[in-house]
Amino acid sequence: MKIFFFGTPEFAVPTLEKLLNNPNFEVLGIITQPDKRRGRGNQLTPSAVKQVALAHNLPIWQPKRLKKSPKTLEILKNSGADAFVVIAYGQLLSPEILAMPKLGCINVHGSILPKYRGAAPLQWSLVNGETETGITTMLMDEGMDTGAMLLKAYTPIQLLDNVDQIAKVLAQKGADLLIETLEKLANQEIKPIPQNPDEASHAPLIEKADFAIDWSRSAWQIHNQVRGFFPHCFTQFRGQALKVFATIPLGDRYWPQLPPELKKLESQAPNLIGLTGKLGEIVKILKNFGPVVQTGDGLLLLKEVQLAGKPPRSGWDFVNGMRLSVGEMLV
Numbered sequence: 279m280k281i282f283f284f285g286t287p288e289f290a291v292p293t294l295e296k297l298l299n300n301p302n303f304e305v306l307g308i309i310t311q312p313d314k315r316r317g318r319g320n321q322l323t324p325s326a327v328k329q330v331a332l333a334h335n336l337p338i339w340q341p342k343r344l345k346k347s348p349k350t351l352e353i354l355k356n357s358g359a360d361a362f363v364v365i366a367y368g369q370l371l372s373p374e375i376l377a378m379p380k381l382g383c384i385n386v387h388g389s390i391l392p393k394y395r396g397a398a399p400l401q402w403s404l405v406n407g408e409t410e411t412g413i414t415t416m417l418m419d420e421g422m423d424t425g426a427m428l429l430k431a432y433t434p435i436q437l438l439d440n441v442d443q444i445a446k447v448l449a450q451k452g453a454d455l456l457i458e459t460l461e462k463l464a465n466q467e468i469k470p471i472p473q474n475p476d477e478a479s480h481a482p483l484i485e486k487a488d489f490a491i492d493w494s495r496s497a498w499q500i501h502n503q504v505r506g507f508f509p510h511c512f513t514q515f516r517g518q519a520l521k522v523f524a525t526i527p528l529g530d531r532y533w534p535q536l537p538p539e540l541k542k543l544e545s546q547a548p549n550l551i552g553l554t555g556k557l558g559e560i561v562k563i564l565k566n567f568g569p570v571v572q573t574g575d576g577l578l579l580l581k582e583v584q585l586a587g588k589p590p591r592s593g594w595d596f597v598n599g600m601r602l603s604v605g606e607m608l609v
Contacts, residue, residue, distance in 0.1 A: 279302060279304070279360045279361065280303075280304050280306055280357070280359045280360045280361075281303055281304065281305050281360065281362075281363055281460075282305075282306050282307055282308075282309065282354060282359045282361075282363070283297065283305055283307070283309070283327070283362075283363050284308075284310070284362060284363065284364040284365070284371075285308075285327040285363075285365040285367050286310050286311045286325045286326070286366055286367055286368050287327070287366050288326040288449070289365065289366050289445055289448075289449050289452075290326070290327050290366050290367075290386075290449075291326050291330055292449045292450050292452070292453040293363070293365055293386060293449070293452055293453040293456050294327060294330055295330065296453040296454070296456070297363070297457070298330075298334055300457060303460070305334075305336060306337070306357050306358075306359055307337035307338065307339065307357070308327060308331040308339070309339050309340075309341070309344065309350070309354075310327045310328045310331070310338065310339075310340055310367070311325055311340065311367070311369075312340045312341075312342055313325070313328070313340070339353065343369070344371070344372075344375070345369075345370075345371075345374075345375075351374065351375070354378055359379045359380075360379060360380050360381050360464070361379045361382065361383070361460060361463070362379045362382075362383040362384070363383075363384050363386070363456060363460075364383055364385045364386070364418060365385070366388075370420075370422070371383060373420055376418055376419065376420065381460075381463050381464065382417045382418065382463075383418040384415060384416070384417065384418070384459060384463070385415065385416050385417075385418045385423070385425065386413060386414075386415055386452040386455065386456050387399065387414045387415075387423055388400045388411070388413060388445070388448050388452070389403060389412065389413075389481070390410070390411065390414060390430060390432065391414040392423075392424075392474060392475065392477045392479070393478070393479045394480070395422055395423035395424065395479070395480050395481065396422060396423060396481035396482055397482065397483045397484075398481045398482070398484050399411075399481040400444055400445055400448065401441050401484060401506045401507060402506065403435070403481070403506075404435065404439070404441055404444070404502055404505050404506030405507065406506075407498065408435055409434060409435050410432055410434055410435060411432075411435055411444065411448070412430055412433055412448070412451070413430065413448055413451050413452045413455050414427055414428075414430050415427075415428040415429045415430075415455055415456060415459040416428055417470050424473060424478075425473075426470035426471060426472050426473070427470065427471045427472075428462075428463070428468050428470055428471075429455055429458060429462070429468065430455075431451045431452075431454070431455045433448060436535070436537075437527075437535035437536065438505070438524070438526065438536075438537065439505065440506075440524070441505065441506055441507070442508055442509075484507065488503075489510040489511050489512055490511075490512065490513075491503065491504075491511055491513040491608075493513070493557040493571065493572070493573055493608060493609070494557050494574040495575075496573055496574055496575035496576055497528070497529075500525065500573055500578055501525045501527045501578060504522050504523070504524065504525050505524070505525075508524075509521065509523050513558070513608045513609065514608065514609045515585070515606075515607075515608055516600075516606075518585055518586050519585075519586045520583055520584070520585055520586075521584040521586075522580060522582075523582040523583060523584060524580075524581035524582040525579060525581055526543070526578070527576060527577075527578055528543075528546075528550055528570065528576065528577045528578065528579055529550075529577070530547075533547070543567060543579075546564050546567070549562065549564070550562065550570070550577060553570070553572075553577060554572065555572040555605075556572060556607070557572060557573065557574060558572065558607050558609055559571070559572045559606070559607055560604055560605065560606045560607070560608070561577070561604060562604065563597055563602060565594075566594055567579060567581075567593060567594055568580050568581060568592065568593015568594045568596060569597055569602055571608055579593065580596065581593050583596050585600075
């Protein structure tokens with residue numbers, strides 16, 4: 279089966295590699311986003327997908343706007359591809375492109391559709407406190423993730439999982455599911471299922487304002503924000519920006535969900551009874567764990583943080599390194 283692959287970030291790499299390692303598929307070429315300037319040196323850096331393509335000597339096209347690139351469109355039209363595979367490419371495909379391949383354009387989407395259509399499905403599923411997510415393969419149409427669904431694969435979300443950890447799981451699941459989808463499509467073993475728009479929810483582009491922690495929100499909401507937008511969430515401490523990489527909400531609701539290595543945290547429960555303070559106030563320091571912060575509803579342990587210009591450190595190392603005191607404020 280002849281495939282043209284559209285993708286950009288690391289999330290798309292396992293699927294591309296799976297196709298390249300399967301003798302039943304021929305990857306004709308790669309469409310990916312233009313190189314971007316990244317890092318302190320502001321160097322032009324190729325996408326993760328492009329790096330794999332270069333390693334395999336695959337033809338690569340990087341139009342700034344695919345719909346406005348006649349040369350690329352002509353190549354796609356004349357490619358003879360059976361399918362276009364699209365994973366986190368970053369541009370919408372025009373009706374002209376969608377009609378080109380014999381089997382259609384197959385998208386690997388990081389949610390259980392029709393929930394979380396849009397640019398950041400995994401991030402918003404974590405922010406909203408979902409306990410399950412997954413992958414959906416679908417036949418693309420002109421809408422934003424509105425096409426008929428093909429196959430689904432599910433995975434649970436544990437209390438302390440962050441977006442990077444779940445993305446790695448889903449990237450592998452997506453690779454396997456895509457192969458299965460293509461094989462079953464070719465053999466006419468899949469009946470596409472239309473999405474019910476009444477069940478749809480959206481996962482919009484993430485804004486910088488989404489990263490600021492508001493301590494008037496509940497411990498559960500802040501915890502989900504931190505892990506959903508990892509590693510970008512921040513607060514202010516002693517007049518400096520403090521990134522918060524990992525947290526643990528404390529209380530009876532959460533003890534059973536802690537992994538084995540953190541079960542001893544439950545023994546601290548008696549020391550938390552009756553604690554209260556101002557929003558963002560450090561109301562307790564748990565030895566070997568870190569500072570406990572008062573939120574709008576419940577207590578939140580800072581598990582891993584990073585001060586501006588410093589390396590990441592555990593909550594307990596942060597306490598010792600900064601000589602933290604009960605009563606100090608995060609704002």
